[in-house]
Amino acid sequence: MTLVYIHSENGLSKAAKEVVTYAKKLGDGVSVITNGNTTGDVLAELGEYGASSVMVDRSVSSDDHQQLLDLVVFAAEKTGATSIVFSHDLTAKAIAPRLSVRLNAGLVSGATDVPNESGAIRVNVFSGKAFGFVKVNSTKQIISLLPNSIQPEITGGACGVEEINSGASTGRIKLITTKKPEGEIPLPEAELVVSAGRGLKGPENWGMVEDLAKSLGAATACSRPVADIGWRPHHEHVGQTGVAIRPNLYIAAGISGAIQHLAGVNGSKVIVVINTDQEAPFFKAADYGVVGDAFEVLPKLTEAIRKFKAGQN
Amino acid sequence: MKILVCISKAPDTTSKIAFTSGNTSFDENGVQYIVNPYDEWYALVRALELKETLGGNVTIITVGNAVDESIMRKALAIGADDAVRIDAEPKDAYFTAMQIAAFAKNQSFDLVLVGKETINYNGSQVGGMIAEALELPFVSLASKLDIDGNVIRLEREIAGGVQVVEVSTPAVISCAKGMAEQRIPNMRGIMAARTRQLTVVPAVDVQELTSYVQYDLPVSKSACKMISPDNMDELVQLLHNEAKVI
Secondary structure: OEEEEEOOOOOOOHHHHHHHHHHHHOOOOEEEEEOOOOOHHHHHHHHHHOOOEEEEOOOOOOOOHHHHHHHHHHHHHHHOOOEEEEEOOHHHHHHHHHHHHHHOOEEEEEEOOOOOOOOOEEEEEHHHOEEEEEEEOOOOEEEEEOOOOOOOOOOOOOOEEEEOOOOOOOOOOEEEEEEOOOOOOOHHHOOEEEEEOHHHOOHHHOHHHHHHHHHHOOEEEEOHHHHHOOOOOHHHEEOOOOEOOOOOEEEEEOOOOOHHHHHHHOOOOEEEEEEOOOOOHHHHHOOEEEEOOHHHHHHHHHHHHHHHHHHHO | OEEEEEOOEEEOOOOOOOEEOOOOEEOOOOOOEEEOHHHHHHHHHHHHHHHHHHOOEEEEEEEEOHHHHHHHHHHHHHOOOEEEEEEOOOOOHHHHHHHHHHHHOOOOOOEEEEEOOOOOOOOOOHHHHHHHHHOOOEEEEEEEEEEEOOEEEEEEEEOOEEEEEEEEOOEEEEEOOOOOOOOOOOHHHHHHHHOOOOEEEEOOOOOOOEEEEEEEOOOOOOOOEEOOOOOHHHHHHHHHHHOOOO
């Protein structure tokens, strides 16, 4: 049996469908454990992606990692699962390592594929500059799947949903406040990202980056120097020491493409680079390149996207 | 305040990444090792700042071989008081965490700090594993850390935002960007660190749970297709019809 933990606050995320699809591909039956407020009817849809049953404990808070850990341990014991799958998000980073010690189960963090023919699982190493293939030596295994590594696949119909009470105890970490900017697309989950660097010359020029992002429905990001000098918030910094992302489309304007920046974005499916310097190293990692001034190219691209979107409707 | 900071070696961020022995091991040829940036810039520097305001002691610990002592001396040069090396190859995150937990078990540290991940294996595993082994609370990816008496107040990253949380000492914290600024050691620190006694501790017997059996490099992209800045409609069409991403 494979056990999957998913977040299900306000519905099913794409990441949730990805991990259930992934678990199904491991070959055994799939049980899902979750918490949160998503209705049973919606949770039942996880059956379409391969779940044979869903357990939900509404009393467990997603903010309490200790309680979440106890919930997953409870479900692992109940189902006798030998594989446990998470999405490789901040929750997984908080609880999967503890679970590994608790269950004496090898942990593969940031898996990008199903196990290969020799049972090894591919992960990104050296901050995205290489792949490693990891084998688990223990009987039980824990895998956290990097978002956007596989696509959700519908293979069946709805499954049963069971309301449970795991009796998970509350943890010792006290939540004081949550600060969440409204309406922004969280960078690690974004499928389209528009990013800019020092070539934009100043924070007052970010309007055109935001306009392009808005026309696409994309998140915005930036290079490290831009975050360091305070033009943009640190959580937008992508690169080796910032956030690593793997969107379907990454558009970079005014970023030269230093190796540390590439490390954070080279998992992107398609990269578009806009730079005045045709020798910028980023062009070597790009699929499409535009040699030109971001101040002219970005508004033109925004216009072209708007025209395209209008034509589609 | 008694603080343990876990540090790991990592190849310099500009290192060329290559593999040897049929892609089964990392090619160290010409690679310069540094203290993993998250461990140094955030965990170690914040620990030193806390010591400077609250008093106490900062011990750094690493799991590695004698050749790894250069990163220990770097940490001492920046300002750590003591340096401990568990004498073993760090086989995987579990092995490493169990070694550190075994050392820390009876030492009553108030804080155990780790970087949020290493830049070579990116697993983000060791901190949580130490916490579980020591039965301590674990706050992952903290970007701010303050101490008031025995209360640790932290900001931690969550999807699309931050949370402020509090927990009593002792606890294990993984440290991310925002917690502190990089410190450059001065010449006096570097000279003093050269002759300092390093503590070497034998490893405990632990079986690793995972092994890296193979490595691979990403296939390099085919040539970049250049588009005229006056023809953004073409770029949009390519993104739609050829790349199929919009």
